[in-house]
Amino acid sequence: MRHGLILWREGELSFSDVKARQVRLQQAIIAAGLDGVLIYTNHVRSAGVTWVSGFTPYWSDGLVLVLREGLPIFLTALSKRVGEWVKSVAPTFEVAHSPFPGKLAGERLAKVGAKRLGVVELDRMPGGVVEEIDSVLPVELSDATDLFTKVRGQVDGAELNLVRLTDGIAREAFKAGDATSKFAGDFTGPVERAVRLAGAEECYVAVAPDLSKDRCFIRTGKAALGRTFAARLSVAYNGVWVRRIETFSAVSEIASRLASVSVELDHASPIHPADGSISAFYLPDGAKLIDWHLEAPYGTRPLKIVADAEKPLAAPVPYGILTTAFTQGGETIVAARPVGIGDTWRREAAE
Amino acid sequence: MIGEIRKRRLIEAMEDAGLDGLVLYGNAWQNDYLRYAADFGILEGEGLAVVTRDGDVTLYLDDELEGERAAVECPEVKTSIANDLIGTVSDVVARLGNSRIAAGPKRHLPYGLAARRGDLCFEDATALLDRLLMVKSIDELNAVRSAARLADEGYAVFRNAAAVGKKDYELIAEIESFFRNEGVDDNFMIIGVGGPEVRGMAPPLGKVLKSGDLVTTELTPCVNGYYVQICRTLVVGEPNEAQRKVFGIYNDALEAGLAVVRPGVTAADIARAENDIFRAHGLGEYVTSEYTRVRGHGLGLFPDTKPHILEDVNTVIEEGMSLIVHPNTYNPEIGYFVHGDSLIVRADGPEILTTTPRQLFSVDARRVAA
Numbered sequence: 001m002r003h004g005l006i007l008w009r010e011g012e013l014s015f016s017d018v019k020a021r022q023v024r025l026q027q028a029i030i031a032a033g034l035d036g037v038l039i040y041t042n043h044v045r046s047a048g049v050t051w052v053s054g055f056t057p058y059w060s061d062g063l064v065l066v067l068r069e070g071l072p073i074f075l076t077a078l079s080k081r082v083g084e085w086v087k088s089v090a091p092t093f094e095v096a097h098s099p100f101p102g103k104l105a106g107e108r109l110a111k112v113g114a115k116r117l118g119v120v121e122l123d124r125m126p127g128g129v130v131e132e133i134d135s136v137l138p139v140e141l142s143d144a145t146d147l148f149t150k151v152r153g154q155v156d157g158a159e160l161n162l163v164r165l166t167d168g169i170a171r172e173a174f175k176a177g178d179a180t181s182k183f184a185g186d187f188t189g190p191v192e193r194a195v196r197l198a199g200a201e202e203c204y205v206a207v208a209p210d211l212s213k214d215r216c217f218i219r220t221g222k223a224a225l226g227r228t229f230a231a232r233l234s235v236a237y238n239g240v241w242v243r244r245i246e247t248f249s250a251v252s253e254i255a256s257r258l259a260s261v262s263v264e265l266d267h268a269s270p271i272h273p274a275d276g277s278i279s280a281f282y283l284p285d286g287a288k289l290i291d292w293h294l295e296a297p298y299g300t301r302p303l304k305i306v307a308d309a310e311k312p313l314a315a316p317v318p319y320g321i322l323t324t325a326f327t328q329g330g331e332t333i334v335a336a337r338p339v340g341i342g343d344t345w346r347r348e349a350a351e
Numbered sequence: 352m353i354g355e356i357r358k359r360r361l362i363e364a365m366e367d368a369g370l371d372g373l374v375l376y377g378n379a380w381q382n383d384y385l386r387y388a389a390d391f392g393i394l395e396g397e398g399l400a401v402v403t404r405d406g407d408v409t410l411y412l413d414d415e416l417e418g419e420r421a422a423v424e425c426p427e428v429k430t431s432i433a434n435d436l437i438g439t440v441s442d443v444v445a446r447l448g449n450s451r452i453a454a455g456p457k458r459h460l461p462y463g464l465a466a467r468r469g470d471l472c473f474e475d476a477t478a479l480l481d482r483l484l485m486v487k488s489i490d491e492l493n494a495v496r497s498a499a500r501l502a503d504e505g506y507a508v509f510r511n512a513a514a515v516g517k518k519d520y521e522l523i524a525e526i527e528s529f530f531r532n533e534g535v536d537d538n539f540m541i542i543g544v545g546g547p548e549v550r551g552m553a554p555p556l557g558k559v560l561k562s563g564d565l566v567t568t569e570l571t572p573c574v575n576g577y578y579v580q581i582c583r584t585l586v587v588g589e590p591n592e593a594q595r596k597v598f599g600i601y602n603d604a605l606e607a608g609l610a611v612v613r614p615g616v617t618a619a620d621i622a623r624a625e626n627d628i629f630r631a632h633g634l635g636e637y638v639t640s641e642y643t644r645v646r647g648h649g650l651g652l653f654p655d656t657k658p659h660i661l662e663d664v665n666t667v668i669e670e671g672m673s674l675i676v677h678p679n680t681y682n683p684e685i686g687y688f689v690h691g692d693s694l695i696v697r698a699d700g701p702e703i704l705t706t707t708p709r710q711l712f713s714v715d716a717r718r719v720a721a
Contacts, residue, residue, distance in 0.1 A: 001380060001539050003527050005520035005555050044378045044395060058554045059380055059539070079644055085553040123437045123463025124397070130462045189532040196524030199557075204394060205531070206420070216423045217416065219394075221534060234395075293415075301396070305415050 001059040002043050002236070004201045008054065008089050012165070012238050017158040018054050018092045021151075025052060025066055028151045035114035036067040037144045038105060040125055045300035048120050049074075050239035051152055055090035056201065063101050063129065064093060065108055073108060075101035102132025110137045118144025121299050145299055146315075152297070155318035160341050162240040163319055164270075167338050169198045170233040170244040171266070177231065179248040179255060184209050185221020187248075188231060195235055202236040211247065211332040215291075215325055227251060228258075230334040234303075241302035243295065243321045245336035254331060260284075261328065265335050274320030274340025276307030287328040294339075295321040353490045353575070354390030354427070360488065361388055362406050364479050371450035373402040373476055374440065376459045379537075383652035384455045384480050385410075386576050391425045392536045393417060399440045399461075403447070411440050437463035444468060455480040484651050485658065486671045491577065492695055495650065495673045498574035499693060499704035501533055502581040505570045506707050510585060510714065513566055517720035519544050520555035522566075530572055539571035539578065539654040549686040550642070562588040562716040567689045569677070571654045578654040580675045581705045582691035588716035593684045598711040601690040604628040604678035605709065608647065608660075612676065612694060612701040618664040622646040625678040626662060634682070643680035650675055650693055672696045673704075 029037055041049035042061035049064045050056050053072060062076035072093040074086065083095045098104040109117060114137070119125055122143040133139065173194035181187040184207040195203040206217035210226025217232050228249040235242050246262055249255045261284050268282035276294045283289060293308035296317030303321060307313040323336040365373060377385025378397045386392065389400040389410035396414030411433045412418045418432035433439035441464055444452060452468075453476035454460040465473060487495070505526055512525040519542050530538050541552035544564050552567055560566060564587045571580040586594055608625040625646045626638040637643065647660030650673045658666035660676065668674075677691025690709070694701040 001537070002554065003523060003538065003540065005557055007557055042378060042380055044380065044397065058541075061380070079640075081551040081644075082553070084550075085556075088556070123461060123466075125462045126458055127460045127462045127465045128458030185532050185534075189528050192531055193524055193528035196527055197521055199520060206416075216419055218420055218423050219536075220424065221532060303395075 002056065002202050004196055004203070004236075005199045006056060006058065006089050006201050008091060009238055012162060013054050013158045015092060017156060018052070020156065021052055022066065022072060022092070024154070025148070025151050026068055028147050029066065029118065030068055032118065032144075032147055034116050034118045034142070034144070035112065036065055036109065037118040037120065037148065038125075039064045039066070039120045039148070040129070040300060045124070046239075047297045047302040048148060048152075048300040050302075051297070053090050053092045054239060055086065055093070056236075056239055063105055065105050067108075067112060075104045077101055100132050102129035103136055105129075106133040106136025106139070109133070109139055114139055116140045116142065118142050118147060120144050120148045124300070149299065149315055153316045153318055159240065159318065162238050163242060163338050163341050166200075166235050166237040166240050166242040167244060169195055169200055169237060170235045170242060173198065173233060174231070174244070174246050177248070180250040181225060183221060184223045184225060184229070187225065188221060191231065191233065195233065200235050200237050201239075204234040206232045206234075208232075208334060211334065215332065215334055225250070228254060228331055232336065236302070241297070242338055243303060243323070243336045245323060245334050247333045247335065249331075257329065258331075258333065261333060262335070265337055269322065269337035269339050270341045272322065272339040274317050276313035276320075281322070281324065283324070283326055284328055287326040287333070290325040290327060290332070292322065292324045295323070353494060356488050356490050357387050357390070357483075358406065358408060360483055361402065362404065364483060365402070365404055368453075368479055369451060370453050370474070370476070371404050372444070372447050372452040373400075374444060374452065374454045374460065374464065374473065375400045375402065375476075375480070376454070376456065376461070381456065381459060381653065383484055383656060386652050387480060387483060389428050390576070391421050391428055391430070392576060397436065399436060401440060401443050409443070411436055437461055437467075440464060441467040453479070481657050484653070484656055485649055486669050487651060487673060488671075491651070492671065492673065494575050494577040495579055495695065496704060498572055498577050498579040501530065501535055501572045501574055502570055502579045502693065502705050503707045504533070505530060505538070505572055506581050506583055509568060509570065510712055513560060513585060513587065513714045514718040514720040515560055515562060515587060515716060517560050518555070519558045519560070521720070522560075523555055526570065535572045535574055536576070537573040539569070539580070541569060543567040543687050545686060547683065547686045550681050551687050552689070560587050563591075565594065565686055565688065567687055569679075569689060569691070573654070576652050578650050578652070579673075579693045579704060580650060580654065580677075580691065581693065581707060582675070582677045582679055582689040583707060583712060584688050584690060585712035585714060587714055590711050590713055595711065597682050597685050597688060598690075600628060600632050600634070601678055601688055602709055605676060605690050605692065608676040608678060609692070609694065609701055609703070612668065612674070612696060614668060614670045614696060614698060616668050618658040618660045618666045618668065619662050621668070621676060622660045622662045622664070625676070629678070629680070637680045637682065646678055647674055647676040647691065649673065668696055670696055670698050
């Protein structure tokens with residue numbers, strides 16, 4: 001489940017921001033000759049529904065049915081009492097309850113005489129939901145992942161601002177960590193606390209405890225920290241996920257060099273295009289690239305690897321998180337930063 | 352080791368049912384079926400485990416970062432990263448040919464897998480797995496006992512962190528930080544802050560604690576995959592007369608429910624014992640689904656597993672189950688109130704796991720958040 005604060009924050013993501021997204025999706029639905037699009041959500045595969053409504057389930061799952069017109073409908077097996085909470089944090093859709101949400105979707109589709117339904121990631125839809133729909137209305141199902149990806153690929157200002165804000169939470173939280181800690185948990189505990197106190201929806205922390213050995217990130221807090229280690233913060237805030245990786249050292253000389261590299265990356269990364277083009281990478285002087293990958297929101301996944309050294313980017317993404325590993329001055333450094341979010345952030349970071 | 356024991360039980364159950372293979376689905380919320388076979392606490396993305404009758408288990412994950420973590424944290428589990436999860440697992444299942452393959456939880460089996468198997472179909476392994484999940488082995492019960500200590504310690508942290516002026520999510524930040532430092536993988540937790548206007552618990556809403564508020568929570572830490580829950584209510588400041596009186600009713604209901612627990616009774620018997628206390632006080636309306644969901648539930652690899660403790664659930668309680676009994680519901684005088692303890696069902700009755708005193712806690716109203 002999620003573990004943090006979830007609120008409707010009109011100042012950060014307004015009803016009209018979300019409405020504009022819904023309208024764009026409805027235009028695409030009409031253009032494709034569909035009667036509606038169905039998007040599944042649980043708190044792991046939340047990105048599609050979050051984008052179209054601003055809502056992320058705290059636990060359990062649900063469906064959002066977007067018809068050609070009108071407010072989308074959130075169909076859930078959650079109780080009506082939980083539904084009151086859902087409405088309080090997402091005024092952008094109608095909430096409908098049933099122990100069988102797929103059946104309810106079928107009933108709503110029947111009401112508008114639907115014949116063709118697009119389903120985002122149809123292959124991944126729980127089979128029980130499809131059976132429930134089919135039991136009410138044998139509608140023609142087609143995969144709407146490409147349709148959704150195309151619409152979702154157009155980023156809006158509200159989302160970019162949230163990416164910047166979320167990255168800022170992660171950047172500040174790292175300051176709570178003590179790089180001279182003996183064990184990973186000693187470092188990550190205060191960092192996670194700082195993220196949550198900043199009002200994040202969720203925070204996952206992982207550590208590559210000794211970069212002289214390998215670059216594998218694990219979650220166990222008992223691992224002893226080596227001379228240099230990397231920490232990865234995955235932070236969710238108002239529906240947006242950002243990953244940020246920093247490399248640390250208990251050796252002061254190395255630590256100050258790492259801090260300089262971090263600042264350089266903060267200056268350079270935001271304006272990099274999120275297109276997975278390796279030529280666009282910023283690397284500090286003398287650095288030698290080991291590996292990289294680009295993550296981005298994709299379908300129902302908040303972040304998914306969409307390009308790496310072997311796999312080119314297949315479709316445009318709204319923004320990305322670029323993770324790089326490189327050596328500099330004999331040290332292995334791992335870093336992750338948002339890319340493709342414009343230069344406003346660059347100026348702010350520089351200040 | 353515990354993973355090996357589970358796998359052995361699973362294979363035995365498959366043999367008894369005449370199944371040749373199993374496909375088990377999991378994500379970070381509904382991970383119990385997957386984890387039973389492939390001992391990995393998935394966090395991002397989704398996973399499918401394919402189990403064959405000869406004892407082979409392979410975990411397929413669609414997230415590269417999770418695959419990397421599984422390789423380090425669970426080296427004994429055969430893990431494969433599959434960008435095309437459905438295509439990959441479909442091919443694996445196809446190679447099993449015309450054999451008896453079941454899926455669990457059947458409802459969550461991805462549509463693409465079922466569609467590609469066509470007429471061969473997947474049988475439903477949900478009940479088979481549910482039984483294994485409910486009635487636990489000795490080693491599993493020991494894991495549940497270990498988690499109970501952290502539920503108690505977590506509630507102490509919660510009580511100590513509660514202060515006037517503190518926001519609900521800040522309180523949760525303290526708990527999560529404590530749990531993570533203690534190696535707790537996950538924690539199911541909801542909260543309520545306020546008075547008669549509060550009709551249930553929810554995720555944190557940014558509410559600020561003030562004098563006179565009831566603060567309700569259920570904490571459900573997960574240790575090595577096993578969840579244990581504790582429900583308690585505290586008052587900011589001195590409890591008033593109504594709050595004390597209502598606490599007495601809920602405490603009686605909890606004790607009445609616990610007194611019934613033993614092998615052979617049904618989930619309905621436990622629920623009825625709890626609800627009779629409310630009915631005796633003229634509060635029968637508040638034990639209906641309008642105001643409350645369940646009167647307790649199973650615990651294990653999922654925080655809210657079967658059996659649900661309700662008057663219409665006739666599941667027979669068996670030795671080796673772990674449950675929470677919680678008569679949580681709305682009270683019109685003081686608002687939503689929670690009170691519950693976890694237990695293991697033994698031959699001679701319940702072994703209560705959580706040791707936090709059953710009392711209406713209060714925090715000094717002069718304690719102000721920093």
